[in-house]
Amino acid sequence: MSVPPDRNRRADARRSKAAILDAAVRILDVQPDAGMEAIATAAGVTRQTVYAHFRSRQQLLLAIVDRITEETVAAMDAADLHTGPAADALLRLLDAGRQTARRYPVLLQKISTLPVSPQLDHDRHTSVADRIGPVIRRGQKSGEFDDRLPPDWLVTVIVKLAHSASEEQEAGRMSSQEAEHALRTSVLRMLGAATED
Structure with missing residues (x-):
């Protein structure tokens, strides 16, 4: 046949x-x-x-964003987010995202200059937010994280902090290690969790 x-x-x-x-x-x-x-x-x-x-070139670049996002989400899923303390799971998730970003430093810098609407930017982060949210809720339920702020707000702030750490590194204002430490410490403090210091 x-x-x-x-x-x-x-x-x-x-x-x-x-x-x-x-x-x-x-x-x-x-x-x-x-x-x-x-x-x-x-x-x-x-x-x-x-x-x-x-x-267009812009449409190709936006498709590349989707490809890198899929790769990031796969790395996050492989980070075993359902076991151990929520803070450890969240740090593994952040590390998975940073490992993927490290593979494409020049490309991600180029992509960050693309004009996108706030809604499209939000939509593109949905799959990442879908991984962060449950970890935050788990930590709030267990008492590991402060539960006075809504999980969706915390997810948004964590995504913005991750982008800010990356931008500081790309601009040469922080080393990779400094940016990673600043991100991890900021996220844990914001959540009311014990920091690594």
Whole structure:
């Protein structure tokens, strides 16, 4: 029994799109201003194929954000967030996010300059927030974290603190170790948990 042509075309399109994203991540993390032609060449496709999947460079960059977010969420899920004290789980979650970000320093800096609406920015962080929220609620329920502030607010602040730590490091105002320490200490203090100092 043969595979229908439409199914073959869809499978080819998925492979092309994945190859384009893989190439874009590799190329743009080294050369953030590389053009679509360079990405197409690295992906082994034509420039027209790139534009068939991504109508603009900005659309490609936004798809890369989604790809990196998926990678971050997978790392967070692998951090065993349901065991041990909530503070330890939260620190493992933050570490997983930072490990992913460290793999793409130039690319993430480029992406951070993209104009996005507050709603789109919020929506893009939903899967990360969905990992942080349960850990905070668990810590509040156990008494490990202060329960006077709403978990959703705390999630928002933690995401902003993580971005701020990354921005300080990228700007050269803090070393990687200083930014990581500042983030961990700030989050634990905000939650009313014991700090590592």
